[in-house]
Amino acid sequence: MASLVIKNGRVIDPASGHDAIADVWLEDGVVRGVGNNLTSAGAEEFDAIGLIVAPGFIDMHVHLREPGFEHAETIESGARAAAAGGFTSICPMPNTSPVNDNATVTSYIIEKARRHAIVNVFPIGAITKGSAGDELAAIGSMVQAGAVAISDDGRPVMNARVMRRAMEFARSLNIPVIDHCEDLHLSAGGDMHEGLESVRLGLRGIPGCSEDVMVARDILLAEVTGAHYHVAHISARRSVEMVGFAKSRGLNVTAETTPHHFALADAHMLPYDSNYKMKPPLRSECDVGAVVTGVVNGSIDAIATDHAPHPGSEKMQEFEKCPFGIIGLETALGIALEQLVHPGKIGLRRLVEMFTTGPARILRLDRGTLAPGGPGDVTIFSTDREWTYDVNQSASKSRNSPFDGKTFRGGPVATVVGGSIVWRAA
Ligand SMILES: [Zn+2]
Numbered sequence: 001m002a003s004l005v006i007k008n009g010r011v012i013d014p015a016s017g018h019d020a021i022a023d024v025w026l027e028d029g030v031v032r033g034v035g036n037n038l039t040s041a042g043a044e045e046f047d048a049i050g051l052i053v054a055p056g057f058i059d060m061h062v063h064l065r066e067p068g069f070e071h072a073e074t075i076e077s078g079a080r081a082a083a084a085g086g087f088t089s090i091c092p093m094p095n096t097s098p099v100n101d102n103a104t105v106t107s108y109i110i111e112k113a114r115r116h117a118i119v120n121v122f123p124i125g126a127i128t129k130g131s132a133g134d135e136l137a138a139i140g141s142m143v144q145a146g147a148v149a150i151s152d153d154g155r156p157v158m159n160a161r162v163m164r165r166a167m168e169f170a171r172s173l174n175i176p177v178i179d180h181c182e183d184l185h186l187s188a189g190g191d192m193h194e195g196l197e198s199v200r201l202g203l204r205g206i207p208g209c210s211e212d213v214m215v216a217r218d219i220l221l222a223e224v225t226g227a228h229y230h231v232a233h234i235s236a237r238r239s240v241e242m243v244g245f246a247k248s249r250g251l252n253v254t255a256e257t258t259p260h261h262f263a264l265a266d267a268h269m270l271p272y273d274s275n276y277k278m279k280p281p282l283r284s285e286c287d288v289g290a291v292v293t294g295v296v297n298g299s300i301d302a303i304a305t306d307h308a309p310h311p312g313s314e315k316m317q318e319f320e321k322c323p324f325g326i327i328g329l330e331t332a333l334g335i336a337l338e339q340l341v342h343p344g345k346i347g348l349r350r351l352v353e354m355f356t357t358g359p360a361r362i363l364r365l366d367r368g369t370l371a372p373g374g375p376g377d378v379t380i381f382s383t384d385r386e387w388t389y390d391v392n393q394s395a396s397k398s399r400n401s402p403f404d405g406k407t408f409r410g411g412p413v414a415t416v417v418g419g420s421i422v423w424r425a426a
Pocket of ligand 1: 153232
């Protein structure tokens with residue numbers, strides 16, 4: 001099999017604490033070694049001088065839209081967008097059609113990915129049948145088929161009794177329960193964050209408390225059941241504080257946030273531009289500050305994109321009518337560098353951790369490190385190379401990004417999956 005030596009990059013592997021200039025040698029799909037002056041007869045060499053060489057990034061929250069909405073994205077196109085964003089593994093949420101609420105759909109996704117995806121795909125199964133919130137899905141058989149977590153993402157589990165049962169079940173299977181935290185009674189009819197901006201624009205608001213009350217409820221249920229509870233796309237100040245509090249009590253509670261929730265506030269929205277409409281909504285500056293603080297102090301464990309493709313025909317409607325969500329795989333690293341690393345809020349090691357060991361630990365994936373013998377997944381990126389995001393060049397089938405035309409300092413340079421380069425920057 002092919003052999004690849006990535007030469008002279010700054011290798012940052014948070015799992016081992018390694019941070020030094022070194023070579024990374026990959027062969028037969030696995031990491032053979034990290035060290036100096038590594039060579040292998042007939043190996044391809046990649047010159048990584050001036051670049052960061054990290055374990056392959058994992059995005060634990062994406063929407064690939066297949067089966068059912070292939071006009072918006074497919075497993076194949078979503079995987080290409082992931083590779084272009086430096087991600088080597090992605091976890092698609094189950095809100096497809098049909099919903100991934102049984103082993104047949106889980107197996108279908110895994111098989112499609114095996115044949116067509118250039119990155120690893122680890123599906124997340126539904127908590128309830130049809131993600132309708134009433135009856136538990138076939139969780140055990142989905143996990144057997146390869147699902148790595150359960151979530152009704154796109155919707156919350158409104159019924160606390162159902163959530164309690166799901167947590168009990170998930171605990172026995174040693175998987176996390178991921179909740180999209182939104183009290184639907186509090187958020188009903190809302191299109192953006194409730195605050196001065198929503199009043200100014202005359203749009204109906206989604207209050208921060210619609211997230212907070214669900215996070216509070218779920219933390220209490222996690223304590224009762226002993227389950228591992230994970231908050232998807234955390235965005236509100238009190239929610240971040242509660243996750244920190246739960247951790248200080250020793251509960252198995254984790255959280256992810258998205259690049260747009262630490263990069264943008266409601267005041268940054270272009271009025272009535274649907275590329276700024278997502279759930280949870282862009283919140284106040286105060287919430288954005290709390291999310292950044294959570295990233296810095298460890299309350300938040302992972303950065304996930306919530307990549308949510310929608311075709312132009314659906315997004316180009318009136319703000320109130322268009323669906324929620326933006327694409328995000330290709331811009332995540334650039335935004336994280338700009339918002340967190342360049343201003344000195346976190347160091348590169350912490351950044352890499354949030355994209356690798358963070359999600360790997362949450363999902364119990366044997367990945368996110370360059371330990372010898374492990375999967376040969378590597379993300380090579382720059383911290384200073386300037387590039388401009390052109391959404392029309394995106395590998396995604398959709399174009400709904402508020403970051404189109406934006407120039408970044410630093411971003412992905414090459415993506416290596418199973419020992420082979422699957423993408424490199426033009
Ligand atoms: Zn969600």
